[in-house]
Amino acid sequence: MTKFDLFNSIGNVDDDLIDKAQQPKKCNKKAIITITSAAACAVVVCAAVLIVQNLNKNGNRDVHSGAVSAIDTSSVTPVHEELPAVRAGSEAPVPERSSGETGSEAIEIAYEQIPVDMYKIRDGKLVHSQLVLDADPQKIFTVWKSENDIGNEVQLVNVRLEDNGTDEVSEFSGVAVATHTVGDHTTLTITVTSNLENYYEIEDYYCFRSKELVLESLKKTMLSMCDPKPDDYQLILSDDTKTESKNNHEGEKADASTAAETGPESPRTEIAPEQGAASGACQEYTPDIPESFASGSNYAEEISESNRINPNDIQYNDLGEILE
């Protein structure tokens, strides 16, 4: 076979393939992204207008269904779009419920909107853009995955912001009080399922990537959600897909009466570090709970049945102190 034979054979491919070859759409990914972003922006603006209208009205009713309009704050906002911000440390306004609404309907927690530096891999380079997103690591991770063509099977298992501070658990009038003294060196530790490795290198002509780029983009994106920026960063790849702390509040359960009474989660105010409550996301921490408290065995012996505390009844103030 000669190169002419090959060239002539290529000339005999089916007519529909030849016809299609010279009629491609110009695949301008930037245009596609721009148009998609503009469309998303328009949708979000409309949603924001509806949300504001609902907030201004008291117990609005849908004319047709008679149900109370629910507020959905789980929105992803593209660049330069601002939604009404919720101050850090405060709880989002909850709409008044009508008597017809059942108590089993969950209220979505409203997160503060924060600027997040999103890093995505394009043509073997990191491209940076700034998005305004909910201060929720899960949502930020979801957006990061979407921007970098990473599948939904990759999950964010845990996010922890730890420091070299000290923890103290004391008792006051039979009530356990956990006090955390913030240190001067913070580390952001994120745990992701190990199937992230499947996306280190993709045989895709349109997205040249490497392990280093993937990890770097994840690191920079997740660090950007913290203010102030942590001193260190650690990524853990885990095969365990159990969500240790989906809402990152598990570590705050310093209450030792862990008879596994897990009732429905009640919304809590995030514990703010001593640096100030205005720093937005990434305020959670996981104090080292002494083994005796964690197992509950010793503590249970010391507390009488009447003083046993239901974790669901514990209320916290802005500094993380347990209120009576």
Add this chain to the structure above:
Amino acid sequence: MNDEQIVEMYWNRNEQAITITAEKYGTYCYAIAYGILHNEEDSKESVNDTYLSAWNSMPPHRPGVLRTFLGKITRRLSVDRWRRKGAQKRGGEITEVLEELSECISTSGDPVAEIEKSVLDTTINTFVRELKDTEQRVFLCRYWYAEPVKVIANRFGFSESKVKVMLMRTRNKLKERLETEGLL
């Protein structure tokens, strides 16, 4: 006038068919010829030869898509003309295209068995059809239409290096396929 009507005119030996063909597909055929021959005069002659060949082949042929039918004729005639030209007069993109395709064939120097042309055609056709959409189009723009890499890159909105890498990977796949099928 649609393709069916034009083909019917060929079958009825109506000479107007050639005039209408020239009006409708003359530019298309010229572009294919020029991409291979890179010479205005030779390209025009190729296109004229195409009309003659079409007249002689209809009947018995009754192509469904007249455009690609004429394109194939033009392509074949242009390559033949190119081969007949002296080495010093050869030019155009076709030289590079053939050099690239030569990577896909065996260079061992061993005697190559007689291969039925139809087997090779079928293999190539299947291979191209199995390619991903954009790979397929880029491959055909380069090796069917003999378009320069720059033109292809501009059409698809890619960089030239991306197109070159894409073509190289496709050629490697083609070579593997030809080896697997025992054609190399």
